[in-house]
Amino acid sequence: MDLFHDSPLFTGVRQMLGAFAKQSIRPIAMKHDRDEAMPWDLMKSAMAFGMTQTSVLDGRKKLTGVEEDPDPKKPKSQARLAVAASEELAWGCAGISLALGGSGLACSPVHAMGTDDQKQEFRKLLSGVDDKGHVKVAAMALSEPGTGSDISGLKTTAVADGDHWVIRGSKQWITNGQSASVFVVWAQTEPSAGRAGVRGFIVARGTPGLVPGKKETKLGIRASETAQVHFEDVRVHKDMMLGVGRSGGLADTKKMLDSTRPVVGSQSVGIARAAFEFLLDRVKSTSLHGTPMASHQHIMFELADMQMEITAARMLAHRAAWMADHHLENVMEASMAKAHGARTAQYVTTRAMVLLGEEALEPGHPVEKWYRDAKIYDIFEGTGQIQRRIIAKQLTGHNPT
Numbered sequence: 001m002d003l004f005h006d007s008p009l010f011t012g013v014r015q016m017l018g019a020f021a022k023q024s025i026r027p028i029a030m031k032h033d034r035d036e037a038m039p040w041d042l043m044k045s046a047m048a049f050g051m052t053q054t055s056v057l058d059g060r061k062k063l064t065g066v067e068e069d070p071d072p073k074k075p076k077s078q079a080r081l082a083v084a085a086s087e088e089l090a091w092g093c094a095g096i097s098l099a100l101g102g103s104g105l106a107c108s109p110v111h112a113m114g115t116d117d118q119k120q121e122f123r124k125l126l127s128g129v130d131d132k133g134h135v136k137v138a139a140m141a142l143s144e145p146g147t148g149s150d151i152s153g154l155k156t157t158a159v160a161d162g163d164h165w166v167i168r169g170s171k172q173w174i175t176n177g178q179s180a181s182v183f184v185v186w187a188q189t190e191p192s193a194g195r196a197g198v199r200g201f202i203v204a205r206g207t208p209g210l211v212p213g214k215k216e217t218k219l220g221i222r223a224s225e226t227a228q229v230h231f232e233d234v235r236v237h238k239d240m241m242l243g244v245g246r247s248g249g250l251a252d253t254k255k256m257l258d259s260t261r262p263v264v265g266s267q268s269v270g271i272a273r274a275a276f277e278f279l280l281d282r283v284k285s286t287s288l289h290g291t292p293m294a295s296h297q298h299i300m301f302e303l304a305d306m307q308m309e310i311t312a313a314r315m316l317a318h319r320a321a322w323m324a325d326h327h328l329e330n331v332m333e334a335s336m337a338k339a340h341g342a343r344t345a346q347y348v349t350t351r352a353m354v355l356l357g358e359e360a361l362e363p364g365h366p367v368e369k370w371y372r373d374a375k376i377y378d379i380f381e382g383t384g385q386i387q388r389r390i391i392a393k394q395l396t397g398h399n400p401t
Contacts, residue, residue: 017049017084017085056104092252141229144156176225
């Protein structure tokens with residue numbers, strides 16, 4: 001398995017985005033965390049690096065200049081590139097990383113299930129800037145007030161009415177929910193069909209009845225916008241339903257998560273690595289009770305454990321992405337990458353807080369920020385408990401109760 005160490009393509013991407021994170025993200029990370037504001041100016045300048053809001057649809061050419069082989073049976077590199085890039089950007093700032101790539105959540109189902117006309121319409125809706133002069137962004141409206149990880153319990157409905165569908169319901173914790181120019185909305189079209197009745201719809205901002213709601217105040221990832229979105233008899237033309245002619249329903253949605261969860265796991269690795277490197281630099285240059293910190297066995301053993309967990313989490317994310325690129329079933333591996341990455345980020349940032357002591361408790365300290373950012377990774381894209389349930393079912397064929 002290619003883990004990117006010998007690949008000039010992946011090495012180049014990591015180096016380019018690592019430099020971008022160091023030079024452009026880190027200097028503004030604290031300000032955007034404190035102000036709870038999207039980094040609109042950076043998002044515009046990031047487009048020069050190929051980080052467009054439609055990069056998931058555009059493939060790797062925008063980022064690398066290399067054309068992907070169009071043969072659907074051939075191995076790809078998009079999932080592995082996303083994993084490699086996500087670690088570097090989250091090392092800079094997890095919230096800013098999500099702001100830069102948040103539209104990819106909505107692009108993923110359009111890329112996987114959309115027709116050529118739908119993809120063209122989606123790109124059109126994301127072209128240019130909005131009425132505030134901001135880069136246009138997209139939102140995937142999936143989670144609801146009563147259905148977070150359990151996406152099979154969606155209450156939002158879509159009812160057929162001639163050539164249109166009428167969408168009713170509310171979504172919560174939606175990335176880019178307040179500012180998005182286009183939404184991919186998931187709704188139940190046929191309650192009697194259960195999971196098979198869940199479908200996605202492309203809905204443009206400004207459609208009557210689409211009402212962006214309250215922006216959430218969050219513990220971490222504060223540079224990424226999260227908001228409610230309400231759908232009050234929103235009429236959408238039937239041509240904007242994703243997955244027409246497919247029988248997967250919710251299964252298609254879950255399959256999409258098998259590609260995005262390794263990316264989330266890789267973002268966790270970026271946070272953990274940032275805290276680890278800060279602590280390691282401190283240990284190398286500081287004394288404790290008159291002796292170098294690096295000579296204290298209990299501290300060095302903690303650092304060794306951190307390095308092992310970070311490396312293991314990175315390998316899991318890379319393997320899950322490699323399997324996705326080679327069209328292999330990766331349900332269990334994707335969940336392991338997400339769950340272990342989240343656990344590693346929380347473990348490393350928590351122990352770094354303890355070892356640094358009172359200084360890390362000060363607001364504005366980088367480790368304090370990383371500690372807050374890490375928690376969400378055990379929650380969104382399916383909680384840690386949901387990931388363990390998926391893994392257990394893959395092992396035994398039974399859902400644990």
